[in-house]
Amino acid sequence: xxxxxxxxxxxxxxxxxxxxxxxxxxxxxxxxxxxxxxxxxxxxxxxxxxxxxxxxxxxxxxxxxxxxxxxxxxxxxxxxxxxxxxxxxxxxxxxxxxxxxxxxxxxxxxxxxxxxxxxxxxxxxxxxxxxxxxxxxxxxxxxxxxxxxxxxxxxxxxxxxxxxxxxxxxxxxxxxxxxxxxxxxxxxxxxxxxxxxxxxxxxxxxxxxxxxxxxxxxxxxxxxxxxxxxxxxxxxxxxxxxxxxxxxxxxxxxxxxxxxxxxxxxxxxxxxxxxxxxxxxxxxxxxxxxxxxxxxxxxxxxxxxxxxxxxxxxxxxxxxxxxxxxxxxxxxxxxxxxxxxxxxxxxxxxxxxxxxxxxxxxxxxxxxxxxxxxxxxxxxxxxxxxxxxxxxxxxxxxxxxxxxxxxxxxxxxxxxxxxxxxxxxxxxxxxxxxxxxxxxxxxxxxxxxxxxxxxxxxx
Ligand SMILES: [Zn+2]
Numbered sequence: 001x002x003x004x005x006x007x008x009x010x011x012x013x014x015x016x017x018x019x020x021x022x023x024x025x026x027x028x029x030x031x032x033x034x035x036x037x038x039x040x041x042x043x044x045x046x047x048x049x050x051x052x053x054x055x056x057x058x059x060x061x062x063x064x065x066x067x068x069x070x071x072x073x074x075x076x077x078x079x080x081x082x083x084x085x086x087x088x089x090x091x092x093x094x095x096x097x098x099x100x101x102x103x104x105x106x107x108x109x110x111x112x113x114x115x116x117x118x119x120x121x122x123x124x125x126x127x128x129x130x131x132x133x134x135x136x137x138x139x140x141x142x143x144x145x146x147x148x149x150x151x152x153x154x155x156x157x158x159x160x161x162x163x164x165x166x167x168x169x170x171x172x173x174x175x176x177x178x179x180x181x182x183x184x185x186x187x188x189x190x191x192x193x194x195x196x197x198x199x200x201x202x203x204x205x206x207x208x209x210x211x212x213x214x215x216x217x218x219x220x221x222x223x224x225x226x227x228x229x230x231x232x233x234x235x236x237x238x239x240x241x242x243x244x245x246x247x248x249x250x251x252x253x254x255x256x257x258x259x260x261x262x263x264x265x266x267x268x269x270x271x272x273x274x275x276x277x278x279x280x281x282x283x284x285x286x287x288x289x290x291x292x293x294x295x296x297x298x299x300x301x302x303x304x305x306x307x308x309x310x311x312x313x314x315x316x317x318x319x320x321x322x323x324x325x326x327x328x329x330x331x332x333x334x335x336x337x338x339x340x341x342x343x344x345x346x347x348x349x350x351x352x353x354x355x356x357x358x359x360x361x362x363x364x365x366x367x368x369x370x371x372x373x374x375x376x377x378x379x380x381x382x383x384x385x386x387x388x389x390x391x392x393x394x395x396x397x398x399x400x401x402x403x404x405x406x407x408x409x410x411x412x413x414x415x416x417x418x419x420x421x422x423x424x425x426x427x428x429x430x431x432x433x434x435x436x437x438x439x440x441x442x443x444x445x446x447x448x449x450x451x452x453x454x455x456x457x458x459x
Pocket of ligand 1: 132133194
């Protein structure tokens with residue numbers, strides 16, 4: 001019976017024992033059970049329901065639902081590259097999601113020696129003839145610019161140098177935004193946009209897809225996923241920044257959490273510094289749109305950006321501390337209350353390690369005369385799911401694309417667990433490739449990161 005045979009092929013599993021990991025191959029892709037992951041991250045309290053499993057220890061937690069791409073780390077929503085599967089009654093997460101998402105968020109060890117930052121590059125989307133998404137109350141370009149100006153004031157007060165890729169209503173091509181950002185090696189880049197798409201609501205955060213990880217703007221894996229982009233040199237910092245930003249955005253705005261997603265938008269793809277793109281609500285939704293039009297909401301967004309920077313600096317501050325937790329978020333319940341250590345009334349951070357203020361010379365960069373048609377640039381900076389513009393955001397397939405590097409599950413103390421070296425999309429077509437490949441030694445296997453300490457420094 002062909003259907004049965006198909007199912008047998010698709011779900012033929014090969015449990016491979018390696019190190020601490022039990023790797024299952026399901027449909028040609030490697031998965032690990034939530035039980036295994038919970039054990040690895042020392043989350044002994046495991047609660048199961050028919051469709052959900054939550055593993056926690058104190059304030060740290062992982063939560064997954066069966067056959068779902070929604071995944072919660074410390075109550076913050078992330079969108080998996082591949083939905084979970086259920087194998088032997090266990091909810092399982094793909095190896096790629098474990099390696100590229102869960103591990104760097106849970107143990108951001110690779111960034112503990114990240115360069116210090118003294119500069120924040122704020123990128124207001126659109127401008128000039130490019131209005132961005134429209135609401136009854138105004139264009140995206142205007143609201144985005146207002147948010148970055150407000151954020152600039154807060155960040156400068158906290159001691160940062162702030163660069164704006166545009167500081168007026170004029171058009172700046174994406175490549176110029178990238179060029180501006182790349183002038184500041186000790187900077188991070190935060191792009192501010194508002195969404196469009198019917199009655200969609202809430203906030204979402206985009207981090208550059210690591211090599212081998214499909215863009216969530218695409219229909220599925222493609223060869224372009226295998227291209228190493230400039231921004232991929234900062235993968236670890238990118239996910240830390242995105243996590244810090246998304247936590248701040250969700251906690252501050254109390255908007256619906258649409259999750260942290262992956263994409264290859266030009267501005268975060270081609271910059272050499274850590275970057276993130278924020279979608280701060282839906283212009284197309286009357287509720288969101290009306291709120292976006294209020295100065296209060298935009299000030300809240302500015303405070304969220306300040307909090308994002310604070311969170312990020314804490315995460316990469318050399319202590320190996322994990323990205324911020326959002327333990328105070330009661331998902332689907334009452335609005336969250338922030339416990340982060342900045343003073344929301346003044347917007348001041350704990351400025352002990354804040355850099356020296358410097359003059360803002362960025363706005364001299366404005367290429368005001370450039371009035372190319374908006375189409376590609378606008379499309380490439382937007383995050384409209386399913387829009388026909390997504391191609392503009394993707395890297396072109398490259399003939400020299402090679403499979404991504406080995407990405408075994410994270411290492412605790414034993415030899416590397418078994419895992420394939422092929423990219424996911426190749427693996428999906430190669431159902432015989434189930435044998436584990438020898439792994440290189442772990443680059444580093446630090447102790448689990450300590451909990452974030454709450455320090456009240458703001459006056
Ligand atoms: Zn936009």
